[in-house]
Amino acid sequence: MTEIFFNRLRVILLDRDGVINHEPGPILNPEQFVMIPGSADAVARINSQGWKCFVITNQAAIARGDLNPDVFGQITDKMHRELQKSGAHIDGQYFCPHHPDWKNSRRLTSPVPCLCRKPGTQMLEQASSEHGFVQEEAVFFV
Ligand SMILES: [Zn+2]
Numbered sequence: 001m002t003e004i005f006f007n008r009l010r011v012i013l014l015d016r017d018g019v020i021n022h023e024p025g026p027i028l029n030p031e032q033f034v035m036i037p038g039s040a041d042a043v044a045r046i047n048s049q050g051w052k053c054f055v056i057t058n059q060a061a062i063a064r065g066d067l068n069p070d071v072f073g074q075i076t077d078k079m080h081r082e083l084q085k086s087g088a089h090i091d092g093q094y095f096c097p098h099h100p101d102w103k104n105s106r107r108l109t110s111p112v113p114c115l116c117r118k119p120g121t122q123m124l125e126q127a128s129s130e131h132g133f134v135q136e137e138a139v140f141f142v
Contacts, residue, residue, distance in 0.1 A: 009133045012046050013124065013141040014090075016057035020079065026061040029071060030078045040086035047088055052131065055079075055093040056123045056141070062097035065105025069097065092131065094123040 017023040020043070022034045046053045061067035076093060083089055096118065100111040116122040124141075128134055 009131075010049075010051045011127075011131075011133050011139045012051050012053050013056050013127070013139065014043075014053060015118075015142065016055045016079070016093075019142055020055065020083075026059075026066060027075055028061060028067050030074050033075050033078050033082075035082045040083050040088045043083055043090065044086045044088035052091045052133070053089075054127050054131070055090050055095075056118065056127065057093070057095045058118050059095045059097055060099035060102065060117070063099040063102040063104075065102075072097075092127065094127055096120075096123060 014020060017027060018036075020036065020039045021027065022036055024032070027033050043053055059067060059072060062069060062072060072095070080089070094116075096114060096116040098114040098117050100113045100117070101108055103112065114120065114122075116126075128139075133139060
């Protein structure tokens, strides 16, 4: 049964900022996290159709030192609460805390790229290996 389920697994990968919530700039605290009207309802429809839904997001403000990982967690909690109001949920979130020009709040003298920052594919690969889907299946990235 599991194999059949995984063979038919359909997946939607969503960016967070500008897709789920408004993106006036980096979101640095829960107050700045404001849902885009209709986005939670859209996720609820994804859920009800049996698609898995993951958030894949770059959060370079962490590398810059503008966003504490604990505060990022609070923002994530708010996202979950806002989604729940519409009966929606996501099945997981993957985020890249890096920026090639920054590390631990300091500007680097020469860039050090990571593998996870989009358009890098490491977050997608991690999601697919942890949740048993392959990109040849029905996977869409918004
Ligand atoms: Zn990264």
